[in-house]
Amino acid sequence: MSILIIIASAILSVAAIVALWRVVRGPSIVDRVIGSDVLLTTLILVVGTEMVATGHTRTIPLMVVLAATALLGTVAVARFVTRPEATATHTAATGSASAQPDGTEKGMD
Amino acid sequence: MVDAEPWASILDIVAGVLLVGGALLSLAAAVGLVRFPDALSRLHAATKPQILGLVLVVVALALSQRSWAALLLLTPVIVLQMLTAPISAHMVGRAGYRTGDFDPSTLVVDELAADVADAGRSDLPGSSDPTDRATGRAPRSDASGEPSGEA
Numbered sequence: 001m002s003i004l005i006i007i008a009s010a011i012l013s014v015a016a017i018v019a020l021w022r023v024v025r026g027p028s029i030v031d032r033v034i035g036s037d038v039l040l041t042t043l044i045l046v047v048g049t050e051m052v053a054t055g056h057t058r059t060i061p062l063m064v065v066l067a068a069t070a071l072l073g074t075v076a077v078a079r080f081v082t083r084p085e086a087t088a089t090h091t092a093a094t095g096s097a098s099a100q101p102d103g104t105e106k107g108m109d
Numbered sequence: 110m111v112d113a114e115p116w117a118s119i120l121d122i123v124a125g126v127l128l129v130g131g132a133l134l135s136l137a138a139a140v141g142l143v144r145f146p147d148a149l150s151r152l153h154a155a156t157k158p159q160i161l162g163l164v165l166v167v168v169a170l171a172l173s174q175r176s177w178a179a180l181l182l183l184t185p186v187i188v189l190q191m192l193t194a195p196i197s198a199h200m201v202g203r204a205g206y207r208t209g210d211f212d213p214s215t216l217v218v219d220e221l222a223a224d225v226a227d228a229g230r231s232d233l234p235g236s237s238d239p240t241d242r243a244t245g246r247a248p249r250s251d252a253s254g255e256p257s258g259e260a
Contacts, residue, residue, distance in 0.1 A: 003125075004122070008129045011133060014136060015132070018136075018140070022143065028148060037159075038138050038158070041162065041163070045131055048131075049132070051170055051173075052128060060179070060182045063167075063186045067193070071193040074197035074200060078203065081204050
């Protein structure tokens with residue numbers, strides 16, 4: 001069983017490093033958000049694996065909190081990135097920045 | 110208590126196998142992050158370990174602990190992740206669509222493009238090629254009269 005835990009830990013380490021590489025490398029901020037999401041999911045799995053390996057249950061609240069708050073950063077960045085990017089695309093398409101009033105931007109959501 | 114020992118070792122082995130399964134799903138997400146070309150494809154790969162991988166690891170933990178208290182504490186992990194993972198995936202997918210971070214030629218159907226054209230949004234991808242729903246309509250006046258599909 002300990003061999004299986006060692007294998008799982010090695011696989012999780014590789015996955016975390018690759019996700020971190022995507023966060024560093026990612027061409028757009030959406031790619032970085034997805035990479036950090038995978039990194040956080042891998043962290044939750046690592047916490048669970050560590051509890052199986054050592055046989056305690058002290059970090060289960062950490063798993064609960066991570067699972068509950070994983071969406072906050074993702075949603076915040078997604079909300080933050082959407083509007084300026086859409087405005088920039090619109091400005092490039094029409095050539096004037098004042099053609100789109102703010103009311104229609106907010107009405108979309 | 111004589112029979113408890115083989116059951117315990119079998120449950121521990123099952124827990125280890127489930128751990129390796131969850132780790133493999135996380136590795137699959139990482140490989141998808143590297144190999145897939147754009148953000149929406151990477152999102153597809155990234156959502157795999159969020160539910161199934163977490164369920165596998167939590168079941169492994171419950172099998173290794175074998176107590177009702179641990180199961181009671183572990184249930185909110187699954188429930189909260191099932192509640193929040195679709196929200197974050199939806200938000201990231203919407204951001205990826207709006208920033209145009211995908212290849213439109215790889216799409217089989219883009220149903221959102223018709224709604225975007227109906228709403229008169231010229232600042233979103235898909236509005237440059239109007240579909241059948243948008244022809245013959247004045248987009249701006251229609252958007253106020255009829256409820257579009259993305260309220």
